[in-house]
Amino acid sequence: MSHWIVAPIVIPAFAAPLLLLVRRAPHLQRKVSLAATALLLAVGIALYGLAMDGTVRPYFLGSWPAPYGIVLVLDRLSATMVLLTAVLASAVALYSLNGWDEKGHHFHSLFQFQLMGINGALLTGDVFNLFVFFEVMLIASYGLLLHGGGSNRLRAGFQYVAINLVGSTLFLVAVGLIYGVTGTLNMADLAVKVSQVTGDSAAILRTGALLLFLVFALKAALVPLHWWLPTAYAAAPAPSAALFAIMTKVGAYCIIRVFTLIFGADGGAAAFVAAPWILPAALVTLLIGALGVLASRVLVDLVCFAVVWSMGSLLVAVSFFDAQGLTAALYYTLHSTLIGAALFLLSNLIATRRGRWHGLLQPSPSMVQAGLMGGLFFLAAIAMAGLPPLSGFIGKLMILAAAWPSALAGWIWAIVLATSLVVIVGFSRAGTVLFWKSEAVDASHPEPLPEPVRIAPLTAAILLVSGTALLAVFAGPVTRQLEATAQQLLDPAPYIAAVLGEQQTAGLPGRR
Amino acid sequence: MTIAFLPLIPLLGALFPPLAIKSGRNVCALVTLLPTVAALVLLLAAAPTVYAGGVVRAQYEWLPQFGLSYSIFIDGLGLFFAGMILGIGLLIIIYARYYLSPKDPMGRFYAYLLLFQGAMVGVVLSDNILLLATFWELTSLSSFLLIGYWRHLPGGRQGARMALVVTGGGGLLLLAGLLLLGRIAGSYELSEILQRGDMVRASPLYVPMLLLVLGGAFTKSAQFPFHFWLPHAMAAPTPVSAYLHSATMVKAGVFLLARLWPVLAGTEIWILIVSLVGLITMLVGAWIALFKDDLKAILAYSTVSHLGLMTMLLGFGTPMAAVAAVFHILNHATFKAALFMSVGIVDHEAGTRDIRRLGGLLYLMPITGTLALIAAGSMAGLPLLNGFLSKEMMLEEAAHAAYAGNAWIVPALATLGALLSVAYSARLAIKVYLGPVRSDYPHPPHDPPAGLWLPVAVLVAPVIAIGLLPALVATRVVSQTALAVIGGEPLPIFKLALWHGVTPALLMSILAFAGGLGAFVAWSALDRLRLSLPPPEAKRIFDATVSAAVTGSRAAIAALHTGSLPRYFAVIVGTILIVGIAGFASGSYSPGMRPMLPVNAPAFTVWAILIATCAVTIAAHGNRLLALILSSMVGLGVSLAFLQFSAPDLALTQISADVVTTILLLLALNLLPRTTPRETGHARKFRDGAIAGLAGLGIGGLAYAVMTTDLQSISSYHIAQSKPGGGGTNVVNVILVDFRGFDTFGEIIVLCIAALAIYALLESSLRGAAARRLASMRQGIEAADAHPLMLVVVTRVLLPLVLTVGVYIFLRGHNLPGGGFVAGLVVAIALLMQAIASGYEWAAMRRRINAHTMLALGVLAAGLTGLASFLFARPFLTSTFGYFHLPVIGEFELASAMAFDAGVFLTVVGTVLLSLSQIARVGARAERNPVPEGPSDIRFPQRADAAVSAAAPTYRQED
Amino acid sequence: MEILVASAIGFLTAAGIYLILRMHSFPVIIGLTFLSYAINLFLFAMGRLAIDRPPIIASGVEGYADPLPQALVLTAIVISFGMTALIVVLALRGFLETGSDRVDERPSPSDSGERYPS
Amino acid sequence: MIASACLIAFGAILVSAVLALFRLVRGPDVLDRVLALDTLVINIIALIVVIGLWFRTSMYFEAALLFAMVGFLTTVAFCKYLLRGNVIE
Amino acid sequence: MSARLFPHPLLSITVAIVWLLLVNDITAGQVVLGLFLGWAIPKLTSAYWPDRPLIRRPGKVIAYAFIVLMDIVISNIQVAYWVLYRRGPSLRSRFVTVPLDLTNAEAITTLAGTITMTPGTVSADLSADGKALLVHCLETDDAEATVAQIKDRYERRLKEIFE
Amino acid sequence: MAIFETLVALLIVIGAFFLFVGSLGLAKLPDLMRRLHGPTKATTLGIGALLIASMFYFALIEGDPSIHELLITLFLFLTAPVTAQMIAKAYILRSQQTQNALPPTGGRTGWATLDPAPADGSAETSRD
Ligand code: NA
């Protein structure tokens, strides 16, 4: 059993309290935080390398056998997501050196705790432990959202927290119902037990499964559960918002995980119970997201709705629950995480260069580094809107292709493409105002614009944008990996066998 | 070098001009020329193979799983178009070097130009239709940049956006169409698809696919009714217009029709749609061109018209028409590029492009004038020029074309198109170059430097050459290209010649020529006619559509995202209800047989109290303090329920957590409004009541449904293993610190984060608006003593006693109800009592450990306990325990789980102290009068508090 | 007894939901605590009810209440404690900043100076 | 006999709880409610003690102790709030 | 045995006894643990104990406790009668002032506590200078007598114990 | 044994009775100061009797001597007066009528709830 599997959780879990102990030394804090993030990245790469062989590796915490203790599971999917998180975290950590980390208290501790929560949610193989890590992730995100204060952030924060508390409540109801019927919490064990549930309890089980789906859908900002996202992410400090780009994906990840492993093809009375709900909701999400992009008057709002829109695309792909769909969904997950984060960082970089105009989509005097900013924005917008040659285009292509067998293929194509056009319109309007129209504004404007030119934050944004380019260039190899991941998801038997081992038949064994 | 690099050379080359511009404009232009020349050389190197009937290919996998590969091939059509793109591109680069003013950022211009060039080459050389779609969208993007190059011009920005929206949107249609096509044909490789035309045309999906592809082609080629974007794109610098609208961008649509001709063409619907759209476009474009005063606008609409002509030819679906189309593509590219450039020269030299302000330029700038007149002549279709030849071919094809069974309508309208073409060409030529020399040009015009006119001359050369010696110059190209267009079919016999005898085409041509001149003469009358017609609406409709979409989406988003939490909650809870009910209804259910427990009196009482409390809370929640008291009641009831149903640990945890929550809420309520205003509106209350009632019914019903069934749970293992495996008899505690210790690890981290977040939140409230509001906060009547003597004395006595209880609860937790969490809360309660009785500062001063440090140590202690198992090569959090024996003391147990629990304990104490002391600190800001310093407000002479202060540890500021 | 517990859960939930649909932060918070009470009971009830059978291992005792949901509820209580503390402070902080504790209003235009570091 | 006594006690505690609840609902002053809550806690402690006797177990002792502590702190906090506004100052 | 090591010997003993009460089990091990806590807890909390409350005559404490317990039982019956059989408004309730001779905070607190615990009287407040107690009587004709009884029966004894 | 049982049962009933009286007082008496007397009874004799019953029961009948009930008694005896006084103080502060009915302290200062403590132990102001 490789202890490295628990490392993505333990590293930040130790880094954060250490950061508390050195809270009076900001420079040391930065070093500790960066070092922990770098370590996390290294571990993420190593774990990915480990998972690439297709073996499912369980990690039995406390040496207790599954399903009695808590088990972490490293498979292709969790390794991919952990690596993605680490990559994103590295960029965000770099960006926060902008001075963001000093705008309030405990930024780095909260940041590390947030990473711990995300990684825990990605690695755990236990539904209640998933709840716990969701809470860790959420409460850290509350802290990060509120970092630096300000009235908007507080209002948005209250909404975000309140809605998520209802989500947490729902999570407990769902877990309770599922436990009440099956008597277990371990996902692999659930996969076994759920398939054996008889008709008498099917209604309860289905209700539990659907409520669980709603919990994840809330995190994934699926309409009509998306309300919190535009306000919260728009109000969040840029690095926080960028880090949050992964949180919606954790929601999507959980849908993929739970509804392939437990309530997938072998889900008995609750097989594919969520599938009929996802597609229509995802299509509406696309529409709302695109409308929001077009409606936004402020850059960061536009980015927020673009994120909603991208979640719609992603979940359309998820809804098929087949190899092509999951491959597309996973690719889109990688893509939209990187590009969402990049756009949040960029919108902040742009806003800081525009003086009192900030992110307002109105002409202002031309900003410092307008060329560079414009270029980055152009690339990021292309990627987000799904125009070639960046990853958004590839992702869209894959989703459209995956939709082919669906009975609603026509609708899916129409809505995906039509909303793409709307998003293109929105981004082109924003870009022309920010970079072109602004250049046209009288240069002799009395108000000098600020000149924040620091390398670290720029590097972070550039790295993320280049990430989408790399995803596009290496779409073939990446997709092959993701295809293998999708295949692994669609065949839960090895997962179940790896986690439960021979315990299924062997009575009550002692500690491993 | 492989031809795979052909599109990439310009694309990558685009990186360099912006860097080179620092070395001067000539270097920059050279750097731009280099990749173009390189690509051209690479292309021409393939020409011999292609002209020998071969095809050059290169293929790399990109996304094979989804049919996307990087496949490049050069056949006749690709070679023809790529040659045109690169060749004219070369001229444009030279021309632009002299055209752009020193103020224009030339590096950027060339970068965009190369991007565009690469994308165009990619479109025409793609052997994979998805790759084609990729490059297709890239041309939209790069043309967006080119059209918007002059950012200061509002027209440029709007034009660029419009072009992007129309062509980019068309690109999306095309993408869908090509995906469909690939599905139908079973391959995305063009060379394979081209073999499967019959299969494609027989597919039931042929029509939707065709419509989508045509949507892409028509938008790109500015076909009616999408023609409106093209003239607005003329805001771009002239080299851009010359490039985009003569040889490249707009031709992409025509290229696509030609490329897919073997697969798509020939069906009835193809002919009906394509030829009609082409015909209409030809007429509409020409008609509008006739009345424009801006030279570029004339050329733009003329381009629209000529694109319509080509589309119409391809739409006829006959091989001969295809040959004509190819020939006209070539001819149009030459004369139109030359015309655009010459207009640029005029604009550059005379300072205006307005036809009304020009005239007689032939005499002032003879070189330009001559070249322009020749090109215009070709556009008009004058004999001896190449435009004449292809127009003849067109008319010939039109003469034989029947549309929907009608034999004369196409020839008539085609002749009308030719007529208008003659008319606007004449107007352009005569009004600008001929006629009297004027004295009021904005600039005195004269011939430009050779750099500007030489490219024009280079283009005019083939105009004449083909016009005079078509067979010699053009046959090879046209036939090879046409062969590629018509695919497998045999190339029809055609002869490129000046004289075909008296054919219908000749008659039509003469008619058109005469009529055209007539129209030119009668221009004013025609103009009056035009003015009496309704004005063209396309752009207005487009603008109105976009702005309506923006307004509409703003209204929709504003209506949906009101920012109202109650509304969001109503929607969310409603969704949960709907999905939950649907989920339940979709499965089968029958109640279980589990025997129910009999109701007893205490339980019933607690139940009644809970229900009553709920009711009173709903009715009286406006009084916040009352609501708080009621919620404390509920907490008591719930913990009693836990106690009743054999969960002592839960009862202990619930009440101790509740009291801290209550104190926290009281601290907050001190600074919040004391009452909640009554809400108006019974409908609203009814709605909320209905939602709440349904939710309650649902969850209560589910709980009951589950409780009627029996449960086989994994927890029998926990019960069995608790003592032998976990070393404790309190199974709940062993689960918490051992079986599921990882949950608890997460849980204390939640607490730690909560404390940190609270700390950070409140720390910032000591500044800014919040601080001002705090300072101006008016308190109600207050008691004079902040620290009543009796309270102080009793809590002080209680402190060691309660701490002892805390230790007791901690130590017994593993075996009996209790544990680190409850113990932590008990200790926190003991310390809180001190703070309440004697004041925050007084109590904080006496605490020995900083709450931050306590938090950190708590998490670290728990984590290190987990990590310690690595030393024994066991997974994280593997516990161990042992029984030890000491003299006097006897046997006792030590378990690593206790160290873990100690971490829990520390975290809990730290969390409570940090949060509550922080909020108390904020509350202290609202004090009007200085609060007497603790411990008691009443001092007795013999009691020397002063001495104590000296002995006490120094005051700790939490940070 | 089960019907009492189930109906209590239902009433607590209904009260909680009704309160979170109010327009001010304080009742929302009280509503959330009601909800958390309800859900803690619910989760607990998923292990079925048992009287006088606390899961403390002792010789001669036959059956025990299901300890697992108890452990889960304990975790849930602690977590909701932390969450409640945070949201209370958040409501307070918001009120101090804006002078209003309404939760049914649109936030002011999301672009304001405080969002960006200067 | 002890069982009967316990039943009587249950009855008395039940009635007491209802009386306290009456005061809680009736008020009129918020202090009456605080006092009612305090009384209710005392009734609960008594109930726990009687339940311990009923089931012949001392398992619930800590609960009773904790209820006593918590009840005290809650009441003091409410009073401090009413007296001074700020509970911890 | 210095004051640093055992800041509050009385408290230490109390803690040890409380510990034994808690564990409900007198074994050697628990006694040792109790003594350890009796040492550790007062030491940890010494900062909260500015000075040592001294009980000068521990023997008198027992007697005092006995008297108070007796009074509690007797007057409880009295009060129960009032509550059960008298109409509320007919009770002649009033505040009385008990001037204090005690000058020790612990002593005053004990007195106030005693007054409250014995039914019929509740100590409601202390004067701002700590020299008088405000006592509410549920039913009294003769305030003077009540005050005298308090001073004689309780305060005198407490003065002996504490001062 | 029977005598012990009777004793325990009696104590239980006594405890229950005084608890009831306390709550009845709370519900029945007309103003807060009078109601305040109720819970005090319940605390002292009510809980006290029950706890003694519990101790007797475990020591005499179960043969498992248990005296930790004393701790609860101790705790309640320590805290109940404080609770009562805090409530009384709050009531005095909130009720103008009660303030008017208060007797003088007899010293130079007023009651602590209404008057600040004198600085340096010397009285400055007097409210009444
Ligand atoms: Na709670």
Ligand code: NA
């Ligand atoms: Na105050």
